[in-house]
Amino acid sequence: MKINIPTIPPSILAAAKLKQSTPIDLPSVVERIAAFLAPGNVAVLTGAGVSVDSGIRAYRGDDGRYMNPNYKPILYHELMDESLKGYAFRQRYWLRSYLGYPPVRDAQPNTTHFALAALQYLGIVSRLITQNVDGLHHKAISTVWDQYEMERKMLEIHGTLHRVHCTFGHVVDRQTFQDRISAANPYWAEFTANMERTEQKPRTNPDGDVVLEGVDYGSFVIPDCPECTLQSRRNSIQKPNLIFFGESISAEVKERSYRDVEFADRLFIVGTTLATFSAFRLLKHAIELRKPVLMLNVGPTRADTIPGLEKIEVQSGAVLRDIVKSLAGFRAVEDPILRRLLTSGIVKPPAREATNEDITPSHVEK
Missing domain, CATH: 3.30.1600 (SIR2/SIRT2 'Small Domain')
Structure with a gap:
């Protein structure tokens, strides 16, 4: 049985390598994303990049290659x-x-998890779909929503x-x-x-x-x-x-993910290369439905050649709190729940990678 591990097409990786980097104007990024989110009823799709500041390594680096x-x-x-x-x-x-x-x-939720939780609390994000299996989105919103609300408005497509x-x-x-x-x-x-x-x-x-x-x-x-x-x-x-490599997501989860995209008016993609088809097809579904799509991710993605996708290459942790504050106005200070969400979250990206020698048990065959 031949199983293909999800990858980004080589042509996209090669084009990204030749791309010239340009200075990032963070205030302009905050303004643009806030304007995108402001109408509300947004579906959010997240990936492994969202959990990096919680100390969990992503599968791919900023160059899009498998690390x-x-x-x-x-x-x-x-x-x-x-x-x-x-x-x-x-x-x-x-x-x-x-x-x-x-x-x-x-692992504990980082500032991105809590900023997205704040957008959920504000009612701007109506549905959150994540490829992550770490449960950190749920940890972030658990003091605001009960289990019923989380099950209704959040979906872990990979379990x-x-x-x-x-x-x-x-x-x-x-x-x-x-x-x-x-x-x-x-x-x-x-x-x-x-x-x-x-x-x-x-x-x-x-x-x-x-x-x-x-x-x-x-x-x-x-x-x-x-x-x-x-x-x-x-x-x-x-x-x-x-979901393991070689295993398909259930028809129920697939249909639910499609319904969540259909329910929302726009799609905001954060911290993912969309290498897995279960996530990539949600982008394609939104584009086919003519819904606005904005991606926030550093480095090349599988979707980089898709017409209709707007992409901003900035780390989510650098801008999301300011985006929420821009959208919330005085509530960011006056609402105690919102204030707590906007002041919570760790920023502890993974330390240096351990070598095999660092973790070798005594009975390993040399």
Whole structure:
């Protein structure tokens, strides 16, 4: 089975490399985006770039190229394979994901998340669609909206890292699953605890998987689903509630994403190269419906040659707060909720990338 990892066309990357950079006038950028958003009823589509200031690395750099070209993700059909070979794939995936989940779990929303939450609170953003599986948009708006409102107005088209399910539909929250892995793998539990004590972190991808090479995965134990065990069956085939490479989003999620774009009057795209088709087709759908589309992203994207797209190359964290203040006027100071949203958020982009030697366990084969 041949699976193509989402990429940006080489012709776009080559054109971007030759493009001359021009000075950015931030006040003009704030004015332009505020004018775009001012009519309200805006759908927002976000990607991995939005979470970088929360310490979660994006898949691609400012040049649009995959930042870890040697990374080989586990594919959907490999993870779900019932054979011994499939179990080996799951050992590799779950060990790496077990190590990579805590940084995502503990990540906090940044200023972009909170600025977008402020636009939601103001009623300017009516629908938010995200490709991210980190849950940070939900963390940002959770003190303003209840669960019902979040489910109605927010959509995670690629799922979430914070829940796990087995092939028979038994769902468990991710931390409970982490605890089960810890109990079954005391060595790795101690290894993880030691990493957290020393603040020694592997390079974590946006999906929570880590770069970890040369490790013998054969001794890693994947806990069986306890609900399946109660039904007299052993089942180690469990996956996070997110979309893997080679897996399609459900018809329900696809249709919902289309409806969210159709419901809004305009589309604002933030922090994504639109390399995945599930996101790219939402842009195309908006263009076909003749809705205004504005993109805020640094570097080349899959959509750069699409007529009807307006693109501004500025980091979202540099302008979004000022955009909200421009739109809110006196409310930015007088409304305590809005004031809190506009003064919240971390700015902690990823530190230097750990090398393989930095994170090598004692039993790695040299």
